[in-house]
Every structure is written in structure tokens, then in C-alpha cells.
Amino acid sequence: MKNLSGTMVKLFYLLLISCLMRNVFGKNVFDQLTKKGDTIIKEARTDNMTRECSCDEENFCGTEIKEEVFDCFETCWFSVKSITDHPEQLKQCLKDKAYIIDQIISCLHEKAESCVPGMDGPQIHYIDINKIIKSADAQIHLQADKFTKTLPNSARDLLEAAITVGTCVKECFQEKNQGGFCFDHKGCQPKIETKEMRNALKKCSKELEWQKEAAEMCDCAYKAGVGRVQQYCDMIHAMNRHKPS
Structure with a gap:
């Protein structure tokens, strides 16, 4: 979809970490970021016009962008050595959850109505993708800074590692696409369209079983040597046991 770049990967890691604590602190980084989506898109919209993509073109580019992002992810993974002696094992934990991105993309594709069947789509305002990436990146850093202040010291370096990896991926992705x-x-x-995209993001977020994903991710991270997450894993499992059926 629209901006699945290092920003999306960074958001992915923030989501995984934030959902470990969202029920404890009442915070949800995803919700905070979607509130800023209208402004980000409006600021990136230009007076230039372009054709609305066919759904085949959108799927093609979405796949290509995702592959570029994960290539960059492999290159940038060195950053997590600060939080575990088993970085490859932790990397596999995250890669095993990569389907979350696919679910979000598929859901947005279905609900946002962002493409047309054929190659003769109408003219729409061109959106500066680099500007979206820059603005979204700034918002992610802002929300991460606020979120970090709510975390105990034992968990802050986990979020900082996610930010470092995400920043590296963003820069790598932009370098790959210097020619467009x-x-x-x-x-x-x-x-x-801001309203449609915002509604789609909210609906797609609700469709994901965040507590289940968080519990599995937390257990995997603990087994990969990130011992400090154990207390959060215990809390998440307790909340899952008491969740209304």
C-alpha cells in the first residue's frame, strides 16, 4: 500500500512492543499515530496530478516495496545485539510475525478502496511519498518518546532498539528508491482519502488479535535471550486468561 517503507516496519516493531504494555499503561501507539494521519496525508498532497493505480499495479508495487523493506531489515538487524546475545533467534521471532504486515495490507486493500480494476483510472492528486515517510517518521519518534517515559528502565532499551532498526531500514529503503x-x-x-484510510486503519487494527500476538511474541523474545520481558509475558498471559470470551 501507500507507504510500506521503513516507516511501516518501524511501526510494526513499535506495535509489537506497545501491545506488550498497552493494557498496563492504557497506551496504544497505533491509535495515536492514526490520529495524525489526516495531517500527514494533507501535507504530502501536491497540486500535480497522476493516474489512480489499478489493483494489479498496487499489488505489484506493494509486493516490491515489501521485499525491499525486508532486504533492508536483514542489513539493519545488527542493532539488536545490544539487547540479546542471540540476535538471530530474536530476528526469527519478528520474521515469524511478518504476516501481521500482510494482514494489515490485505485489509487496507479491501477496505480503503484505493485502486480501480483497470488501467484507465481517473486523475488524482499526486502525493509526495518521501514527505509522508518523513512526517510519519517524525510522529513515530514523538510518540515513542512519550511512550518511553511510561516504561520502566528495564524495557526502554527494547523500544530504543526497535527505533534504531526502523531508522536504519527507512534510510536503506529510501536509498534503494533514489530514482523513484x-x-x-x-x-x-x-x-x-484521509477519512476512508483512517476508518480502514481502525477497522483493520481491531481485526488483529493483539493480545494473542503479543503473548506469542513475548514468549519468543524471552526464549531468544531477552530475559527482562518475562514480567510482561506473565501479565499478558494473565490478561488473556481473564479476557471475556
Whole structure:
């Protein structure tokens, strides 16, 4: 979809970490970020026009962008050595949860109505993807800074490691696309209407079983040598046991 770059990967890691604590601290980084989505998109919209992508083009570019992001992820993974002696094992934990990104993309594709069936889509305002990445990145850092202040010292370096990896991936992705993004080469873009995208993000977020995903991710991280997460794993499992059926 629209901006699945290092920003999306960074958001992915923030989501995994934040959902470990969201029921404890009442925070949800994803919700905070979606509230800023309208402003980010409006600021990135230009007076130039482009064709609305066909759904095939959108899927093609989404796949290409995702592959570039995960190539960058492999390159940037060195950053997590600060939190575990088994970085490869922890990396596999995150890779095993990569399907979350696919679920979000598929859900957005279905609910946001951002493409048309054929190659003769209408003209829409061109959106500066680099500007979206820059603005979203700034918001992620802002929310992460606020979120970090609510965390005990034992958990802060986990979030900092996620930010470091995400920043590296973002820079790597942008370097790969210095000559233009996939959508630029196709001569089209997905149609991004702020209201529809915001509603789609909320619906897609609700469809994910965050507590279940958090519990599995937490257990995996603990087994990968991140011992300080054990107390959070215990809390999440306790909340899952008492969750209304």
C-alpha cells in the first residue's frame, strides 16, 4: 500500500512492543499515530496530478516495496545485539510475525478502496511519498518518546532498539528508491482519502488479535535471550486468561 517503507516496519516493531504494555499503561501507539494521519496525508498532497493505480499495479508495487523493506531489515538487524546475545533467534521471532504486515495490507486493500480494476483510472492528486515517510517518521519518534517515559528502565532499551532498526531500514529503503518509487515508475498512485484510510486503519487494527500476538511474541523474545520481558509475558498471559470470551 501507500507507504510500506521503513516507516511501516518501524511501526510494526513499535506495535509489537506497545501491545506488550498497552493494557498496563492504557497506551496504544497505533491509535495515536492514526490520529495524525489526516495531517500527514494533507501535507504530502501536491497540486500535480497522476493516474489512480489499478489493483494489479498496487499489488505489484506493494509486493516490491515489501521485499525491499525486508532486504533492508536483514542489513539493519545488527542493532539488536545490544539487547540479546542471540540476535538471530530474536530476528526469527519478528520474521515469524511478518504476516501481521500482510494482514494489515490485505485489509487496507479491501477496505480503503484505493485502486480501480483497470488501467484507465481517473486523475488524482499526486502525493509526495518521501514527505509522508518523513512526517510519519517524525510522529513515530514523538510518540515513542512519550511512550518511553511510561516504561520502566528495564524495557526502554527494547523500544530504543526497535527505533534504531526502523531508522536504519527507512534510510536503506529510501536509498534503494533514489530514482523513484515503484508507483512513480508505473505512473500511478493508490488513491488515499484521509477519512476512508483512517476508518480502514481502525477497522483493520481491531481485526488483529493483539493480545494473542503479543503473548506469542513475548514468549519468543524471552526464549531468544531477552530475559527482562518475562514480567510482561506473565501479565499478558494473565490478561488473556481473564479476557471475556
